[in-house]
Amino acid sequence: MNHLHPAGHTCCPETATSHPHDPIPTQPEDIPQTVFPSGETRQSSQSSANSINYTPLTSPGSPLTPATEPEPQVDDYLEELKDEGTLEITPAPPQDRRSSSKPISVDPEEVKRLLGETASNARLIEKVCCGEGCCKLQALEEDPESKHHLPVIVPDNEAFRSLHLRLGPLSLESKLTKTLDLPPPVVSFAPLSNPTTPYESSVHKNPPKFVTPHPPYEVFPAKVHHARELTKPGAEKKTYHFDLDVTDYPEESGTVDFVVGGAIGVCAPNDDQVVDELFDLLGVLRHLRDKPVILKTTGGRWPTIWGEDTPRELLTTRRELLTWCSDLQSYPPTKPLLRLLAEYADAPNEKKILMYLSSAQGQAAFCDLRTGPHLTITQLLHAFNSSKPPLSHFISLLSTLMPRFYSLSQDPLLSCRRDGTRCRRIIEMAVTVHETNNWRGGPRKGVGSGFMERVARKIIAATEQGKDPLTLDLRVPMFRGLMANPLARQFCMDGPMMLIGSGVGIAPFRGFVHRRLMSENVTNKVWVVQGIRDSLLDEIYSGDWGVQEDKIKTIVQSRGGTHQYVQDAVRHQADLVWFLLNTLDGRIFVCGSQKGMGEGVEQAIIDVVIDKGNLNGEEAAAFLEGKKNEGQYIAVSFIHLVSAIVNKFCG
Numbered sequence: 001m002n003h004l005h006p007a008g009h010t011c012c013p014e015t016a017t018s019h020p021h022d023p024i025p026t027q028p029e030d031i032p033q034t035v036f037p038s039g040e041t042r043q044s045s046q047s048s049a050n051s052i053n054y055t056p057l058t059s060p061g062s063p064l065t066p067a068t069e070p071e072p073q074v075d076d077y078l079e080e081l082k083d084e085g086t087l088e089i090t091p092a093p094p095q096d097r098r099s100s101s102k103p104i105s106v107d108p109e110e111v112k113r114l115l116g117e118t119a120s121n122a123r124l125i126e127k128v129c130c131g132e133g134c135c136k137l138q139a140l141e142e143d144p145e146s147k148h149h150l151p152v153i154v155p156d157n158e159a160f161r162s163l164h165l166r167l168g169p170l171s172l173e174s175k176l177t178k179t180l181d182l183p184p185p186v187v188s189f190a191p192l193s194n195p196t197t198p199y200e201s202s203v204h205k206n207p208p209k210f211v212t213p214h215p216p217y218e219v220f221p222a223k224v225h226h227a228r229e230l231t232k233p234g235a236e237k238k239t240y241h242f243d244l245d246v247t248d249y250p251e252e253s254g255t256v257d258f259v260v261g262g263a264i265g266v267c268a269p270n271d272d273q274v275v276d277e278l279f280d281l282l283g284v285l286r287h288l289r290d291k292p293v294i295l296k297t298t299g300g301r302w303p304t305i306w307g308e309d310t311p312r313e314l315l316t317t318r319r320e321l322l323t324w325c326s327d328l329q330s331y332p333p334t335k336p337l338l339r340l341l342a343e344y345a346d347a348p349n350e351k352k353i354l355m356y357l358s359s360a361q362g363q364a365a366f367c368d369l370r371t372g373p374h375l376t377i378t379q380l381l382h383a384f385n386s387s388k389p390p391l392s393h394f395i396s397l398l399s400t401l402m403p404r405f406y407s408l409s410q411d412p413l414l415s416c417r418r419d420g421t422r423c424r425r426i427i428e429m430a431v432t433v434h435e436t437n438n439w440r441g442g443p444r445k446g447v448g449s450g451f452m453e454r455v456a457r458k459i460i461a462a463t464e465q466g467k468d469p470l471t472l473d474l475r476v477p478m479f480r481g482l483m484a485n486p487l488a489r490q491f492c493m494d495g496p497m498m499l500i501g502s503g504v505g506i507a508p509f510r511g512f513v514h515r516r517l518m519s520e521n522v523t524n525k526v527w528v529v530q531g532i533r534d535s536l537l538d539e540i541y542s543g544d545w546g547v548q549e550d551k552i553k554t555i556v557q558s559r560g561g562t563h564q565y566v567q568d569a570v571r572h573q574a575d576l577v578w579f580l581l582n583t584l585d586g587r588i589f590v591c592g593s594q595k596g597m598g599e600g601v602e603q604a605i606i607d608v609v610i611d612k613g614n615l616n617g618e619e620a621a622a623f624l625e626g627k628k629n630e631g632q633y634i635a636v637s638f639i640h641l642v643s644a645i646v647n648k649f650c651g
Contacts, residue, residue, distance in 0.1 A: 404448030495585030
């Protein structure tokens with residue numbers, strides 16, 4: 001019986017592993033090898049030699065695989081969570097966008113009906129603004145009584161020009177309505193009642209003790225045992241491997257422990273240079289920056305991350321707060337922050353522009369600012385350099401600096417380093433550094449990945465100089481994070497499984513293979529699909545899986561070699577995928593970015609179900625949903641991992 005494929009369905013190619021009368025496929029062994037030009041030396045191991053190279057048997061009208069790339073890890077997705085639901089717009093001149101392209105509505109009146117006119121809803125619009133300025137926008141009109149209307153003079157500095165603000169006919173005489181009220185301060189500083197009270201700050205090594213992301217346990221300063229770069233010179237994104245010594249990690253109640261597939265939390269500080277730059281921009285005197293003070297808050301959880309929503313009174317320093325407690329670069333500016341800068345701006349033109357951004361007339365420009373190229377707090381202060389609000393009021397409006405989470409890249413029960421007669425317990429992880437351009441023209445790195453790279457570079461430099469890296473006594477403030485995430489919960493010691501990951505998303509699956517090797521040979525029981533840009537530059541953990549990799553691993557290159565993606569490999573191994581989905585103890589794990597890779601793999605599996613199960617698109621989607629509920633299809637994206645962590649600790 002001929003099966004009619006639904007529109008948009010991509011047929012899975014027939015391969016040498018297809019056996020119509022045998023439901024159990026064989027592992028592909030005759031996949032053509034990637035051919036390199038003469039004189040080019042292949043630097044990676046055997047695992048890279050099995051890069052797939054085939055032509056999908058798709059119809060001319062079938063959609064092509066989207067040009068997706070491994071995306072930033074947890075460190076960078078934390079910075080994007082507040083921008084979900086905004087609409088991509090194109091300010092002039094054209095610039096890179098970072099927001100979602102999903103509008104909440106195409107009808108301004110519908111948005112107004114949903115949000116109303118109240119002050120609280122006006123604040124809500126900051127998070128869901130579509131970017132077109134239609135939501136709460138009121139036109140800025142020239143004053144007909146003014147005979148000498150002149151546009152406001154914009155600040156003459158590179159930071160302001162990098163904002164690409166469209167101010168229209170704004171002048172110093174322009175009437176603005178519905179400007180945000182000045183937000184009240186919730187933070188204040190008080191001197192110590194006894195100035196001689198001793199206080200030792202370890203601000204350059206560890207966060208203050210009141211930063212407890214894993215209460216009641218304090219952050220653990222894990223010693224960096226070793227670090228190395230996994231990617232080759234020339235790779236678009238650098239990835240580093242870290243060995244952290246957790247031998248002395250304090251015991252916790254119950255049977256909580258580091259587990260394969262788990263994720264640890266890293267409390268990364270802001271860069272010292274960024275902190276000092278902010279102090280300078282706000283005019284904080286040098287002798288006050290490290291002076292102990294009593295911090296008082298009127299409510300909220302800051303600066304302790306978790307805990308009760310109650311006022312706090314803590315002994316600390318201003319440097320500790322900016323280094324460990326306030327996020328200086330991950331989030332776009334809010335209207336309350338712009339309104340505060342307007343209040344303390346001495347230059348009339350800067351004050352007017354900031355008030356405009358806080359008004360109904362400036363809603364479109366405000367949306368441009370939030371959804372445009374990434375900007376930091378220091379960039380904003382450079383742009384409006386006449387504004388120097390009090391530090392206490394300023395940090396009242398900054399976002400909390402949250403921990404960054406990274407998956408373990410090995411089986412933590414197996415890793416051990418000998419220290420004389422004692423075995424030191426080591427956990428391993430991989431971190432990819434995601435860079436974007438900053439307004440000065442150089443790279444801007446994430447808070448977490450930037451911190452980890454600085455640590456790695458110190459270790460690598462010491463090693464190159466012949467020094468023992470352990471003598472540097474470098475520490476990573478961390479805690480046992482999410483050891484019950486979907487990857488850790490669904491991992492089993494038996495049953496066939498396919499592990500699909502792109503970029504650094506492949507790292508936790510290395511631990512899966514290590515654990516399975518404890519009890520059995522993984523050949524024809526575990527299959528790994530690793531998506532990378534170019535195997536000569538980007539393949540991580542090549543030759544480091546503890547097994548003959550060409551027997552279990554397929555490399556898919558989006559730029560080098562085959563120019564294909566992991567979803568193409570899923571369709572190419574359709575028989576194997578169908579077998580795993582229909583085996584009682586079979587499992588398919590997917591780890592990577594949700595956009596592009598995650599969605600592409602899920603659609604590829606639906607295509608497999610349509611072809612092999614003779615189902616239509618709706619039936620295939622329902623079939624896969626059932627497999628998710630049964631724990632046979634486990635897909636974890638970086639955003640979903642962060643959401644699970646936030647829900648666990650903040651829910």
